Amino acid sequence: MSNKIELEYELKTRSGSAVWALISTPIGLKKWLADDVTIEEDSATFIWGDPLREHDTHTATIVDMVKNNYIRFHWDSSESDSFWEIKMFHSEIAGNYHLLVTDFVEDDDVEGLEQFWNKKIDRLHRITGM
Template sequence: MSRKIELEYELKTRSGSAVWTLISTPVGLKKWLADDVFFEENVATFVWGDPLREHETHTAIVMEMVKNSHIRLYWDDSDDDSYWEIRMFHSEIAGNYHLGITDFAEDGEAEDLVRIWNQNIDRLHRITGV
């Protein structure tokens, strides 16, 4: 059974267009989420590792993409209806943008999934300064 995980991360930027690029384009996602990303119509391909050596490739169907709001994807090898989503929103108090992550973990894997998202966001902060 899958358990829904919802996470929120504050970014150090007031630029909505920069955040949207980071979560909705291959160039942006490649900076922090995977080693390589390709989009072909509504299919996103994610590659981790060296494509010429040891690597892992997964494809996801883009279920929904609403500009300056969110992108929702479904792993095409998933056996259930779980999806993962990256949502951006603006904090009126701090003036910065935040990312909201929704993902699903199997029983006993929630901590690992949270750790992976934390590592991805740390990479985002380090590489982009956002």
């Protein structure tokens, strides 16, 4: 059984264009999500690890994207209809942008997936200062 998880993270920025670049471009995604990212049309390739040595490569299809709002991917290796999505939104209270990550995981790995996203967002904070 697959579980939908939603994780919200506050960023220390008021720049929507900077946030959008981090979640929708290869250069932005490469800064925090994967070691290498390429996007050609609606196909994205994510590489974790050293591309010349031991690494893990996954491809995904960009299912939907609304500029300055969200980007939704589907792992090509997945047989289910599940997706993962990164959505940005502006908090009127604090004035900063937030990311809402939606992902799906099997019952026995909810904690592992939450740790994965927490680790990646920590990296985003360290590298960008956001």
